[in-house]
Amino acid sequence: MVADATNSNTRGPLQDTEIIEQIDRDVKRTHPDMQFFNGDSSIAESNRVSVYLDIKHNFLKLVVLTSRFSLHQEAMRHILIIFAKLNPGIRYVQGMNEILAPLFYVFKNDPEPNNAVWLMKPLLCPLLLYKSLRLSYTNYIGNMSAVIHDLIYSVTFVHALKLVSSDIRKLSASEHAEADAFFCFVELLSGFRDNFCQKLDNSVVGIRSTISKLSELLKKHDGELWRHLEVTTKVNPQFYAFRWITLLLTQEFNFANCLHIWDTLLSDPEGPQETLLRICCAMLILVRRRLLAGDFTSNLKLLQNYPSTNISHLLYAASKLGGPSAS
Structure with missing residues (x-):
C-alpha cells in the first residue's frame, strides 16, 4: 500500500494523502469521551487559509481547508502530519495519536507561563529539526543528495523562525503547547522508534x-x-x-x-x-x-x-x- 520509504524523494501525493487520511481518522478517535479533545466549544472555523512550507520545492503554499476538527484535534493533526513528513523511515503508525495525546494535554493545561520549551531553550528549533532528521538517518545511506536537501531546508526553516521569534516569545506556555508537544513527541519516539519500524x-x-x-x-x-x-x-x-x-x-x-x-x-x-x-x-x-x-x-x-x-x-x-x- 505504501511505497518503500528508503528514499524520501519517492513519496508522492497519493502516499501523503493516505497517511493524512489515517491521521484524521485516528485523531477523531482519540479519547472521544474527553471534552478537551473533542469539545464543541473549540470547533475550528470551517474554512480557513493555512500556510504550508513545501519541503520538496521549498516554497510557501496557501491552501484553503475545510475542517471539522476541534482546535485541539487540529493541533494534534498538525503535529502528526509534520512528524510523518520529516521522518520517512517511520512516517505515521496507528497509535501514535495515543502517545501524543498525554503530552499535548499536559502542555496545553500548564498553568505556569514560563514553562514553554521555546522560552527555556532558545536553540530548540535547530535541535528539533536535527532530532527529527536523525530519526530517519538510516534512510539516507547512499543518498547524499537527500541529506544535503534536508540540511538546506533545515537552515531555511530556522531563518524563517528567527523572523517571528519576537512574536513567539510573547505567547504563554499554553499557546506554545503545540510546538512543545511536538518537540517532546519527537524526543520520546527517538527512544521507541524501533517498535514502530516493521522491517525491524x-x-x-x-x-x-x-x-x-x-x-x-x-x-x-x-x-x-x-x-x-x-x-x-x-x-x-x-x-x-x-x-x-x-x-x-x-x-x-x-x-x-x-x-x-x-x-x-x-x-x-x-x-x-x-x-x-x-x-x-x-x-x-x-x-x-x-x-x-x-x-x-x-x-x-x-x-x-x-x-x-x-x-x-x-x-x-x-x-x-x-x-x-x-x-
Missing part, C-alpha cells in the same frame, strides 16, 4: 525482541507465573504485550492514571524503555493469583482487559524489580 520486527532491536525482554524479566522474578503463562496455558506475550509496549500503556488505564504512570516513565534515570518493561512485569505479578488459576482463554481476556488497580502500588512494585523508580 524480527531484529534484535524490534518489537518482538522487546517483548522477549519482558518475558525474560518475568521469568527472572516469577518463574512459576512465567511457566504457567507461556508453557502450561501457552499465552504468547505478543497477544497482550504488543499493545502495552507500543502504546506505552495508554490503552490499559484511564487518562489520569496514564499521566501518573508517565510521570514515572519519563523521570526514571534508567530511561523509559527499561522502566516500561518493569511496569509491564509488575502488572503481571500483581494479578498472578488470577493468572495461576486461569486457563488460556481467561488469562488472555484478563491481560487484554487489565483490571483497575492502585497505580501507586503498581509503580512501587515495578521499582522493586530493578533500579530506582519514582512512585
Whole structure:
C-alpha cells in the first residue's frame, strides 16, 4: 500500500494523502469521551487559509481547508502530519495519536507561563529539526543528495523562525503547547522508534525482541507465573504485550492514571524503555493469583482487559524489580 520509504524523494501525493487520511481518522478517535479533545466549544472555523512550507520545492503554499476538527484535534493533526513528513523511515503508525495525546494535554493545561520549551531553550528549533532528521538517518545511506536537501531546508526553516521569534516569545506556555508537544513527541519516539519500524520486527532491536525482554524479566522474578503463562496455558506475550509496549500503556488505564504512570516513565534515570518493561512485569505479578488459576482463554481476556488497580502500588512494585523508580 505504501511505497518503500528508503528514499524520501519517492513519496508522492497519493502516499501523503493516505497517511493524512489515517491521521484524521485516528485523531477523531482519540479519547472521544474527553471534552478537551473533542469539545464543541473549540470547533475550528470551517474554512480557513493555512500556510504550508513545501519541503520538496521549498516554497510557501496557501491552501484553503475545510475542517471539522476541534482546535485541539487540529493541533494534534498538525503535529502528526509534520512528524510523518520529516521522518520517512517511520512516517505515521496507528497509535501514535495515543502517545501524543498525554503530552499535548499536559502542555496545553500548564498553568505556569514560563514553562514553554521555546522560552527555556532558545536553540530548540535547530535541535528539533536535527532530532527529527536523525530519526530517519538510516534512510539516507547512499543518498547524499537527500541529506544535503534536508540540511538546506533545515537552515531555511530556522531563518524563517528567527523572523517571528519576537512574536513567539510573547505567547504563554499554553499557546506554545503545540510546538512543545511536538518537540517532546519527537524526543520520546527517538527512544521507541524501533517498535514502530516493521522491517525491524524480527531484529534484535524490534518489537518482538522487546517483548522477549519482558518475558525474560518475568521469568527472572516469577518463574512459576512465567511457566504457567507461556508453557502450561501457552499465552504468547505478543497477544497482550504488543499493545502495552507500543502504546506505552495508554490503552490499559484511564487518562489520569496514564499521566501518573508517565510521570514515572519519563523521570526514571534508567530511561523509559527499561522502566516500561518493569511496569509491564509488575502488572503481571500483581494479578498472578488470577493468572495461576486461569486457563488460556481467561488469562488472555484478563491481560487484554487489565483490571483497575492502585497505580501507586503498581509503580512501587515495578521499582522493586530493578533500579530506582519514582512512585
